[in-house]
Amino acid sequence: MIRKLLHPAGLISLVGAGPGDPELLTLKALKRLKQADAVVYDRLVAKELLDHAPSCALRYDVGKIPGHHRSGRQSEINELLIRLGQSGMRVVRLKGGDPFVFGRGGEEALALTEAGVPWEIVPGISSAFAAPAAAGIPVTHRGFSGSVTVATGHPQSGAHADAGHDWTALARTRGTLVFLMAVENLEFIVQRLLEEGRDHGEPAALVRWGTTTQQTVLTSTLGEIVTRARVLRLLPPAVLVIGPTVALAHDLTPSGSGPAYLVEDSADISGLAAVGSA
Numbered sequence: 366m367i368r369k370l371l372h373p374a375g376l377i378s379l380v381g382a383g384p385g386d387p388e389l390l391t392l393k394a395l396k397r398l399k400q401a402d403a404v405v406y407d408r409l410v411a412k413e414l415l416d417h418a419p420s421c422a423l424r425y426d427v428g429k430i431p432g433h434h435r436s437g438r439q440s441e442i443n444e445l446l447i448r449l450g451q452s453g454m455r456v457v458r459l460k461g462g463d464p465f466v467f468g469r470g471g472e473e474a475l476a477l478t479e480a481g482v483p484w485e486i487v488p489g490i491s492s493a494f495a496a497p498a499a500a501g502i503p504v505t506h507r508g509f510s511g512s513v514t515v516a517t518g519h520p521q522s523g524a525h526a527d528a529g530h531d532w533t534a535l536a537r538t539r540g541t542l543v544f545l546m547a548v549e550n551l552e553f554i555v556q557r558l559l560e561e562g563r564d565h566g567e568p569a570a571l572v573r574w575g576t577t578t579q580q581t582v583l584t585s586t587l588g589e590i591v592t593r594a595r596v597l598r599l600l601p602p603a604v605l606v607i608g609p610t611v612a613l614a615h616d617l618t619p620s621g622s623g624p625a626y627l628v629e630d631s632a633d634i635s636g637l638a639a640v641g642s643a
């Protein structure tokens with residue numbers, strides 16, 4: 366009752382859950398989870414994080430609604446958030462990585478704004494930076510790379526497989542390129558970059574389930590990575606990293622939380638099993 370007076374329309378916290386390791390949660394995110402009346406969470410969120418919410422909090426898994434088209438599913442999620450907010454609840458909308466990095470957080474914030482439901486953003490650690498870091502790949506490094514470009518490898522709905530990118534500009538950048546959602550479209554991405562002049566021998570890596578105990582790192586070259594990923598039958602979620610700093614992974618494998626296994630280009634991978642399922 367008191368809360369309804371303070372927040373008659375509730376409060377939706379768009380919270381970044383971090384890249385996968387449940388310890389990579391911010392203190393602010395933890396605080397919001399502990400106070401939540403409801404948690405609405407995505408597929409890539411570490412399920413251990415839900416234990417931080419009160420046992421009586423409502424839990425909604427919106428990562429899997431079979432048989433629904435993507436955009437249809439998003440509008441249902443927006444409606445759910447609006448409904449929960451209008452009933453006066455403190456809602457944690459928990460999203461993998463950072464909500465505003467390819468997380469549709471902006472779309473949800475717009476829908477809430479239009480419905481007059483108060484919301485806030487609690488940024489999270491994005492896999493765009495954390496997955497390469499956990500694999501020993503600095504996305505910038507003095508003398509190697511002075512910039513990093515983060516792009517989607519997934520075509521926008523209704524768009525061509527080129528995801529609406531200016532591939533000439535992407536290929537021309539001298540810094541590190543990081544593609545999220547890159548596995549499905551890997552061949553196309555690599556082909557376009559090679560066509561636009563990137564070098565076949567340039568270091569490239571795929572980091573799957575970065576920061577988690579299932580982390581797998583495939584280091585290769587731009588010219589070879591498609592074949593290597595295919596042989597491994599590497600599945601999402603993974604980030605594709607391209608650029609000279611990838612070569613540092615060989616010397617910078619972090620101790621303690623190292624990858625489940627590192628597959629180097631020179632390794633004989635013919636006997637390896639397929640790399641898990643998404």
Ligand SMILES: C[S@@+](CC[C@H](N)C(=O)[O-])C[C@H]1O[C@@H](n2cnc3c(N)ncnc32)[C@H](O)[C@@H]1O
Nearest residue numbers: 385462463466468491492545546574575603604
């Ligand atoms: C819909 S996007 C969400 C990105 C998220 N908002 C973020 O900031 O990390 C999902 C993509 O993020 C990447 N991703 C998320 N978690 C990952 C992880 N632990 N390791 C590697 N890639 C990950 C994959 O490319 C996956 O297809």
